[in-house]
Amino acid sequence: MNVKQQYDSLNINQDQALIQLNLDYYLKLSRRHTFKLSTNLQSILASGSLVSNELFRIGGFKDLRGFDEDFFKSSDDLIQTLEYRFFLDRASFINLFVDMAYLNQSIGTAFEWTYNMGFGTGIQFQTKSGNFSLQYALGQSKDQTLSFSNGKIHFGYTNFF
Incomplete structure (x- = not known):
């Protein structure tokens, strides 16, 4: 099937x-x-079915x-977070967290x-140019078992102008 035929079949x-x-x-x-x-x-409300590239990327x-x-693709989701923060100074903290997600992983x-x-x-922690964040997390889903070998290290940085 060529590109024209694929495009013509889209709604x-x-x-x-x-x-x-x-x-x-x-x-x-x-x-x-x-x-x-x-x-x-x-949530995405659609008059027809959604294709994979139209879904939210979660994770x-x-x-x-x-x-x-972006481990998950979802057309509807509810994500709730409970996080405890112990502040070291005004913008620096140590945290413990739980993220819970209900995802509709349907296509069609x-x-x-x-x-x-x-x-x-x-x-x-806060630096002169922004906030740097380092998080270690374990995740559990139907596709990923709860195991230290599946742990993820997440880095984040927010700069100041």
Whole structure:
């Protein structure tokens, strides 16, 4: 099948809508102790079926630690995070976290909801040019067993202008 035949078979008149909800709540227990509670919901509503490249990419440092970056593809997901932070100074902390995700990993008309979890610990510290974050996490899903050999180290950096 050539490219023209593949393109002609696509439904290019499909309507789509994107729904997103992001909630973060920080519960300050004392000067050095804080809990972060986070809920992120996103969904693609489509008049037809979705193809793989239209799905959300989930996993890794930004949303579901303990998995490779973009390990999962999902048309609908709910990700919740519970994180404890012990502050070393104003912008530096040590943390413990649990990320839980309910993902609809369906393509076409079949629905397959999965539960996935990542947990771990890490540190964020402030430098003159930005914040550096190092997290170690273990993840568990139907495709990945809970094992130290499957642990992931996530690096993050936010620079200041």
